[in-house]
Amino acid sequence: MRPDSWVGGPAESTPWAPPEQRTARPQPESLRANLKPCPGTRIIARVGPTAVLESEVLGAVNELLEQHKDRIPADQLEAQRELLIQQRLKGIIEAKLIYEDARRIIPAEGWEKIHEQLLNAFEESQLPKMIENSGVADRHELDLKLRSLGTSLDQEKRAFCERTLAQQWIQQRIKTDEEITCDRIIGYYHSHVEEFTHPARAKWEELMVRFADFPGKAEAREALARMGNQVLAGAPLAEVAKRGSGGLTAAEGGGREWTVKGSLVSKELDQAIFTLPIGQISPIIEGPTGLHIIRVTAREPERVTPFRDAQVEIREKIVKEQREKQFAEYMAKLEAQTPVWTIFDKNDEQTIISGR
Template sequence: MQHPPTRRSRRPAPRAACRPPPGWRALFLIALLVTPAVRADEEPDPRRAISPGLVPFVPSAVSRPDGWPGKAAGDAVADALEETDAAPKRLPEEPAADGSVNAERHVLSSIRSKPGGPLRATAGDVVPATFEETAAGQPGAAGLPEPVLLEGTRVVARVGPEVVLESDLLTPKALEWLESVSPGLSPEQVRELRAQICRQVIDQHIETLLVYVDACREIPEDKLPEVRQNVDKAFDEQMVPNLLRESGAANIIEYEHLLKARGQSLDSMRKMFFERGLAQEWLRKNVDDTGEIPHAEMIAWYQNHLSEYDYPAKARFEALTVKTELKRSKQQAWDLLAEMGNEVLAGRPFAEVAASRSEGPTARNGGRFDWTSKGSLASKLLDEAIFTLPIGQLSAILEEEKALHIVRVTERVEAGRTPFIEAQTGIRDTLRQERREKSMNDYLSRLRGRTPVWTVFQNASPGGQAVTAGRPTTTTTR
């Protein structure tokens, strides 16, 4: 009779490598005989290697030696804790090869020469915690050079996270001027000139950095590299050719050497150009100067500033002059001037007569005087004549103490006031500029309120204060 087929087991057959080697029972018995037995009254040692493959137990904490920093002498709590069962057991120090015991073993070795063995303290190439070193009083006494401040690296201001160096404020033109005036000056005088230049431009530079920091705070971080790439491209294409032409450098390499000799670099100038360009664009975006100026507001401005639109009478005129203080009598001077006047009346151009015979200050220009306001002339006689004579008519001979004159008015405007219809364009521009300045000042005030600002010149004056987050705080120097 045939038996039905049985379902085969899917469990794979044991591998030959898993089978115990021949004689394994004998090896096991030998291991039992070699391994020392543990007495019932003996506490098992956790560090003893019981069998291969087991890692010895490492205490979670090791008691500090008596000389360890932080443990006060006579610390009763620490001593009591070490005497209890809760305190970790200390490892006995093993003597060295010469029989001495090292008392400065404060650090446990992280690498053991015998893996599986007990941890031992080591002091090899380890600085003890109680090590002290006396610092040299003077740098020169220890053989170290005196610190030297590199030129241009002085920190003159901080605006938020941005640091302003002296070299950031000294432009190539300023450095060129310093080179021209430095010969013959002492180093202290040169440093004072550099400080004066920085003091003059630092306020404007701080305003630029305030806006720049705000732009970096608001613009998404992933967009800044693209913005910087576009600005750097504009710098290389527009600014670099102008810089090369102004400096007289033949190429960009020669210009970089010139900048390096002055303590600057093209990269620093490119960075400055980026900061200023981004700040200007961000300022334009945040300052509101758009919108139509109401007509009523312009009229109100005009009515409140009427005196600014009043103008005095003014005139243009020509003059023939003969001086009486030369080696001639007054009668001779009178006759000479009368001859010149008769020539003009006979039809000779006034400018020709004046250029050839007049002794006045404008004789070379044909005796012509440009627009002259009433009351602006030193001679009251001439002032009255040019504002009373009919236009185009020769005056009689006007006699003064040192000269004789004949004048003719060519053009005159009486005193009056500019009408609103002529002034409204200028009024609109003025009001728009005022609106822009107010918006910009409000914006900068908000930035100063949330951006710390400090300058080195605040410490230079007594009672100087540094502005931090919009609030004045007393500065301290170390």
């Protein structure tokens, strides 16, 4: 039997067909051109030899985008996704640097025990919370939901282990047992006095007319004077404001919450608020966009927190500064030891660089 008549397909599918009848086989280059990567498999960073896949951030990013989808124009969605990926990538890289540092130092037998404890912690505490917060019935439904967001239950488990170990390792590596002396606390207080200074502030009520709503200033003044006379005659300012005021809070009765001295655009209004006797109706005050009648309801003068009341806060600030300094030094050391690259680096994508 001739080879081209064998059962199993037309002659052109066999190597025995005449050259003119053969179908050309796709070349590797054309195959690669038609391949599409699976969602989440894009490498977005490398930490030493470890690749960071897009799926490690995509779940949280897509969930956030879903929550705010009504406020994001369709043509800006991908740009927002890339921006969020870049923002979240920094924390993931830090966690991986710390995780790898711990892995280098912890003995193998100890590492296995720690890893087992982390997996148990995920199953016992983290997983039930994830199921409840996602509104699903079990881990299978949770995995399906996570996959719809671009991640998976296994991916979230690995991320939990890395993140938790990194947090615990940082607590061991960063020590804040340095003595904080009274002299140091006093020195901080005097050199940061602006942090403990509270400017004068006041609460007030307002009747207002806008120049743009009237033919001229005379008509605007007449309209505001009528409202002011109603209040002087006994009408509640809040009711008058609701009926005719053009102020920002007119619909709520014209009341204004605590206003810090010097924060208003109108210097005339600011001066009146901080000089007018509490409870007294002001004369008409002209501002950049309109006319105002105000009544101050409460006022507090500028004050400085006494040292005795600031000591605890200062000590906490110093401890926080120490931790931040030690953490920055520790991370700088890790970054110097471990090459880090991300797709957001300005350098060539194929170049692995230290730092970020």
